[in-house]
Amino acid sequence: MAQTIRVVVNGRTVERSVPERMLLVDFIRDELGLTGTHQGCTYEGVCGACTVHLNGEAVKSCMMLAVQADGEEITTIEGLARDGALHPVQKAFNEHHALQCGYCTSGMIMNAVDFLRTTPAPTEAEIRHALIGNICRCTGYQNIVAAVAAAAAAMRARAAE
Amino acid sequence: MYPRPIGEYHRPASLHEALQLAGSGRGGAIYIAGGMSLMQALKSRVAEAERLIDLNHIAELRGIAEEDGGLTIGAMTRHRDLAAQAGRLGAYEAIADAAAHVGDRQVRNRGTIGGSLSWNYVAACLPTVALGCGAVVRSVGTSGERVETPIDAFQKGALTTALEEGEIVTAIHFPRAPAGAGSAYRKWGIVHDALPVIGVCVHVQTADGRITGGRFAVTGLADGPARSARAEAQMAQGFAATDAAAISACAAAAAEELSPPGDAWVSADYKKELIAQLGREMLALAAARATGG
Amino acid sequence: MTTMHKPLIGTSYRRREDARLTTGFGQFIADIPVANALHAKFVRSDRAHARIRRIDVARARALPGVAAVLTGEDIREVIPSLPNRSTQPLLPAHYPRHWPLAVGKVRFHGEPVAVVVAEDKYVAADAAELVEIDYEDLPVVTDPEAALKPDAPILHEGMENNIIFEMTLTGGFTPEEQAANAREVDAIFAAAPHTLSRRFRVHRCGVTPLETRGVVADWTRSGLRVWMSTQRPHIDRLVFSDLFAIPQNMVHVSAPQDQGGAFGVKAPVYREPIMIVHLTRLLGRPVRWIESREEHLMAVSQERDQIHDLEIAADDEGRILALRDRILADNGDSCEGVFWGFVMPFYGAAMVPNGYAIPKCDIHVRAVATNKSALSPARAFGTLPGRFAVDRMIDILARKLGKDPAEVRRLNILRELPHVSPTGVHYDYSDYLKVWDKLIETVDLAGFRREQAAARAEGRHIGIGFGTSVHASGVASVALVPMEGQPGYGSATVKIDSRGTVTVLEGDAPQGQGHETAMSQVVADMLGVDPEAVIVRVGDSVATPFASGTFGARGGSYTASAVALAAKALRSKLARIALHDARRNEEPDSVTFAGGKLIAGDGNPLTTFADIAERVIMRPLDLPEGMDASLEHTAFFEADFPMMSYDAVAVKVEADPETGRFRILDVTVAADVGNIINPQIVEGQTHGGIVQGLSNAMFEEFVYDANGIQLSSTLEAYKIANAADVPPMHVVHANTPCRHTPLGTRGMGEGTPGPVPGALVNAICDALAPFAVEIDSLPIRPDRLWQALRAASAG
Numbered sequence A: 001m002a003q004t005i006r007v008v009v010n011g012r013t014v015e016r017s018v019p020e021r022m023l024l025v026d027f028i029r030d031e032l033g034l035t036g037t038h039q040g041c042t043y044e045g046v047c048g049a050c051t052v053h054l055n056g057e058a059v060k061s062c063m064m065l066a067v068q069a070d071g072e073e074i075t076t077i078e079g080l081a082r083d084g085a086l087h088p089v090q091k092a093f094n095e096h097h098a099l100q101c102g103y104c105t106s107g108m109i110m111n112a113v114d115f116l117r118t119t120p121a122p123t124e125a126e127i128r129h130a131l132i133g134n135i136c137r138c139t140g141y142q143n144i145v146a147a148v149a150a151a152a153a154a155m156r157a158r159a160a161e
Numbered sequence B: 001m002y003p004r005p006i007g008e009y010h011r012p013a014s015l016h017e018a019l020q021l022a023g024s025g026r027g028g029a030i031y032i033a034g035g036m037s038l039m040q041a042l043k044s045r046v047a048e049a050e051r052l053i054d055l056n057h058i059a060e061l062r063g064i065a066e067e068d069g070g071l072t073i074g075a076m077t078r079h080r081d082l083a084a085q086a087g088r089l090g091a092y093e094a095i096a097d098a099a100a101h102v103g104d105r106q107v108r109n110r111g112t113i114g115g116s117l118s119w120n121y122v123a124a125c126l127p128t129v130a131l132g133c134g135a136v137v138r139s140v141g142t143s144g145e146r147v148e149t150p151i152d153a154f155q156k157g158a159l160t161t162a163l164e165e166g167e168i169v170t171a172i173h174f175p176r177a178p179a180g181a182g183s184a185y186r187k188w189g190i191v192h193d194a195l196p197v198i199g200v201c202v203h204v205q206t207a208d209g210r211i212t213g214g215r216f217a218v219t220g221l222a223d224g225p226a227r228s229a230r231a232e233a234q235m236a237q238g239f240a241a242t243d244a245a246a247i248s249a250c251a252a253a254a255a256e257e258l259s260p261p262g263d264a265w266v267s268a269d270y271k272k273e274l275i276a277q278l279g280r281e282m283l284a285l286a287a288a289r290a291t292g293g
Numbered sequence C: 001m002t003t004m005h006k007p008l009i010g011t012s013y014r015r016r017e018d019a020r021l022t023t024g025f026g027q028f029i030a031d032i033p034v035a036n037a038l039h040a041k042f043v044r045s046d047r048a049h050a051r052i053r054r055i056d057v058a059r060a061r062a063l064p065g066v067a068a069v070l071t072g073e074d075i076r077e078v079i080p081s082l083p084n085r086s087t088q089p090l091l092p093a094h095y096p097r098h099w100p101l102a103v104g105k106v107r108f109h110g111e112p113v114a115v116v117v118a119e120d121k122y123v124a125a126d127a128a129e130l131v132e133i134d135y136e137d138l139p140v141v142t143d144p145e146a147a148l149k150p151d152a153p154i155l156h157e158g159m160e161n162n163i164i165f166e167m168t169l170t171g172g173f174t175p176e177e178q179a180a181n182a183r184e185v186d187a188i189f190a191a192a193p194h195t196l197s198r199r200f201r202v203h204r205c206g207v208t209p210l211e212t213r214g215v216v217a218d219w220t221r222s223g224l225r226v227w228m229s230t231q232r233p234h235i236d237r238l239v240f241s242d243l244f245a246i247p248q249n250m251v252h253v254s255a256p257q258d259q260g261g262a263f264g265v266k267a268p269v270y271r272e273p274i275m276i277v278h279l280t281r282l283l284g285r286p287v288r289w290i291e292s293r294e295e296h297l298m299a300v301s302q303e304r305d306q307i308h309d310l311e312i313a314a315d316d317e318g319r320i321l322a323l324r325d326r327i328l329a330d331n332g333d334s335c336e337g338v339f340w341g342f343v344m345p346f347y348g349a350a351m352v353p354n355g356y357a358i359p360k361c362d363i364h365v366r367a368v369a370t371n372k373s374a375l376s377p378a379r380a381f382g383t384l385p386g387r388f389a390v391d392r393m394i395d396i397l398a399r400k401l402g403k404d405p406a407e408v409r410r411l412n413i414l415r416e417l418p419h420v421s422p423t424g425v426h427y428d429y430s431d432y433l434k435v436w437d438k439l440i441e442t443v444d445l446a447g448f449r450r451e452q453a454a455a456r457a458e459g460r461h462i463g464i465g466f467g468t469s470v471h472a473s474g475v476a477s478v479a480l481v482p483m484e485g486q487p488g489y490g491s492a493t494v495k496i497d498s499r500g501t502v503t504v505l506e507g508d509a510p511q512g513q514g515h516e517t518a519m520s521q522v523v524a525d526m527l528g529v530d531p532e533a534v535i536v537r538v539g540d541s542v543a544t545p546f547a548s549g550t551f552g553a554r555g556g557s558y559t560a561s562a563v564a565l566a567a568k569a570l571r572s573k574l575a576r577i578a579l580h581d582a583r584r585n586e587e588p589d590s591v592t593f594a595g596g597k598l599i600a601g602d603g604n605p606l607t608t609f610a611d612i613a614e615r616v617i618m619r620p621l622d623l624p625e626g627m628d629a630s631l632e633h634t635a636f637f638e639a640d641f642p643m644m645s646y647d648a649v650a651v652k653v654e655a656d657p658e659t660g661r662f663r664i665l666d667v668t669v670a671a672d673v674g675n676i677i678n679p680q681i682v683e684g685q686t687h688g689g690i691v692q693g694l695s696n697a698m699f700e701e702f703v704y705d706a707n708g709i710q711l712s713s714t715l716e717a718y719k720i721a722n723a724a725d726v727p728p729m730h731v732v733h734a735n736t737p738c739r740h741t742p743l744g745t746r747g748m749g750e751g752t753p754g755p756v757p758g759a760l761v762n763a764i765c766d767a768l769a770p771f772a773v774e775i776d777s778l779p780i781r782p783d784r785l786w787q788a789l790r791a792a793s794a795g
Ligand SMILES: Cc1cc2nc3c(=O)[nH]c(=O)nc-3n(C[C@H](O)[C@H](O)[C@H](O)COP(=O)(O)OP(=O)(O)OC[C@H]3O[C@@H](n4cnc5c(N)ncnc54)[C@H](O)[C@@H]3O)c2cc1C
Pocket: A044, A045, A046, B030, B031, B032, B033, B034, B035, B036, B037, B038, B039, B055, B075, B076, B101, B102, B103, B104, B107, B110, B111, B112, B113, B114, B115, B116, B118, B119, B121, B123, B124, B125, B126, B163, B167, B168, B169, B170, B193, B194, B195, B196
């Protein structure tokens, strides 16, 4: 009824014995204390608040079991900033007032970061389409879309340097 | 909510190993692919897993390959990878149409075509495309026997398929289409990219600018995806690929024939109307793709 | 060189909350670490109306890891029922008696029937499945009109019918006065050249926040400690104190620093927190409950749900002469502390006249109990259905008269302010016409009409629709005391410590409104300090002065005013001491606070902020006569007049008459929100409110089947607008400084969703005017529109 898993979380290898049925989101929050990953659904997996990166790709951590992450790499919002420097998406969210309560923000940012990795120069319509899996109840999305666009521009500019 | 206790979790590296695990005679084995449907079922406790067998690490189940001029898609190929094929699928563009709008990015990063077909939900995109495009489902039973099942025989109603216990879908094969074929899929849901209220997949065969035959499949019906015999009959009789009136009549025939159930959100009448609307759009799009227009 | 303080009020100072929230270091209720906590899971009714015959908890209790399983029978003698003195408003109504767990019978699908407490949340879920409940089904009523029928099943024992609340809001306080008023209204209708009568219906929907509710409670020898998602920690403390007979000074309630939205939902006194407090008292261990989305969607956050039988009388130009409205609200089971479901429709009824100059009104509202979840507050508090009804009616009138709805609306907009509405609501001074004209200019109505004509000639159908909204900018005690038995004042403490750093303490519990940023801006301007060094603590019942909580747009009006007053008091004290120390004999007002310094009127620096703070607190010698060393000031702010904000909204759409599909082109809001502390925050609040209004109008719907079974308890079924669903939005202002607040600010944002659905439907009907479709109910979806088009073409 329990299995030992090794997961690289935010660059650090952790080893834990977990019940097979434990959700990845509970592993991240309850076992590792990384509470920046949030939860907004019962079982439907719609809200996106729990989005993390599994080997660099955005996934909903409420829709996976912790045992499935054995041997994989997980990045959560806490691990996004590198060497104390915020990711351009994090910065843009502040500059464009892309959050109010902040509950959707971690998932929104994690999804946006993965999206910009695959789509460095998105159109507004592409950004909106990419964010469908993250519900925000506060902002009406306009500033989030602007922030993602601005982050994309900043990242392109930086890449061009 | 949280799943009921899961007895064992296995992560086979090969098909063979997976089948052995499932076929050990103990029963109670469930495969998990993308988990985008199964996790809902486990968490809401409508399903439970004594032994969960994870197909995510079986390389032979992944990938998109050309085969005898047709297309073979590994069961564990994710929606995201299918969506990325847009513009390169020839007669089967409908696959990318559907995959690009399944749920959302995160769902597409995990969900698979094999899982989608095996689950066969009443409102699902890929099963409808498979039906509309006349796919063949390849699977292996626990005895090791390889089976090819035409999609019409594979789908057996809502949440039901021809799969036997422990059988694994390995690939979906889309047979070689003659020149002048094209397909398209679109759905309508209450919010963008939601589960389809109605989705329509049309696959047409054309020659000299005329539709000479095709398949017309619809999702959003009570018993899982279904084809419209009447629409297909009109396609077989043939009409010009750009004949808007004939296209409308063909889609209207499908709307008349099929009976989607009304619910608290959308009336039965409007669902029929959606079949007609989307049917028109998809017929025209498939025909345009088929004729290179 | 003199240091000038560049004012921060009025600038889009970047939000200070974001540093933690964009990096995952916010602290929401579910993030609060409490050692040794048990996990609670509620077992909820799976039917809408039934007598409880028997509950068998033996199997659940026997599961290893289960600490307790309780049912209504276990608590009915132990916990007092509601209503009690701290949860019952002063309005005359039936306040149905209830406990945190159903006693005797269940009244809606989702009502808590039992609670399981276990060492682990997974085990709690396992045990909850093992609770066996034997019900005897009772007839179900899910429709408010059916609930009024003589043979309707009655929900609450001791009541003769299902009417929870009924009131005439116009004419006066006695039946005679009201009848006389009604006769005057009748006479105006009889003589009017135009009368219109319609039934408008707005479905059940709300503003469910992304974070659900949660409570962590710990009863120890030193008292009761509670962390909970709440908008009103001080009120919760009062309620727990009353219910559990423990002095208020032994109850410590904290709202977490971060809350994932609330929009009204986290304001009432619900069953679950009371139960959790009881459990920690009973079990002697901390108990934790984090609500599931399913519970949230079934038990709370359902609002709107009103029928308006609205009639208007108008003259030939379109001036409304009188209005009659009969409002029926589907109040659900009505068991909800403080609000009881009906307070929202009551307030909505009071706001029906909106910002229109309607000389005479006859408005009556009834709220009836049904087998649904009680209405709970949602942003636009009770007013959305009335806004929809009146704004739709103005467009219908305009069509009848062959006039542009914008013209008819302008004709009816209140010009004389301040104003007392026919329902007795006070509106303070503003200039609604200026806001309206700003809207019309921004959307370029004339240009749009030309574009519309050209598009029509090509077979494309675009349209524009309007709505307006007067909404409370905080609720003054004069309104809140009768409504909820609670005060409306704003309060705040500002403290300066001996190193000159400043702390603001406010008893509100914000959930995304950016109080930390806005209050820092206010304090920084007042005291000339670095806003980044200001700490704002919120929502703690011990640390902060008593406050009513975060609701009704109180932040920018009441709380910011209290902060300003408190900071101002400290500022003059410091100025006096600095002048005294410098042996200068000037007025304290002559001293400038800037860049961490105090500067005399002649430009000479007096001292630094840090030095004077240290001097006062640590070296309180030779202070000016009568002064003490305190650099802490608590201010309570009560406006001398209730304050309002005003919005006017325009929605542009393109609609397809064949398919019924429509697309929103854009939405523009013009508003008077008084002086703005932070424009970016104000704009963001407005965006969010617009989208909530659109999402309510088109997508969100709480669905009950004929047996009262809820079909919308997941986010897959309860559809909320996503990023691809929403149009571009524009926000403009025509602000009038508020005359009743020290900074001229008003609260804003609360009412924003209200006028949006009406504007949307007006736009759709405008686009499809050639087809003469009329839509009088929500939600508006392609299905509904297509049916209406078919009906219209069938004649
Ligand atoms: C938020 C959200 C939105 C969604 N929106 C859509 C949508 O718009 N359109 C749509 O079509 N779908 C939608 N889905 C469902 C999605 O398409 C799923 O990916 C799909 O239904 C299941 O695929 P999966 O790989 O995730 O399978 P899983 O969930 O892992 O498995 C589903 C079932 O199939 C079985 N199974 C899986 N793979 C195999 C195999 N190779 N052989 C035999 N049995 C197998 C499993 O045992 C299980 O019973 C949505 C899901 C979510 C969570």
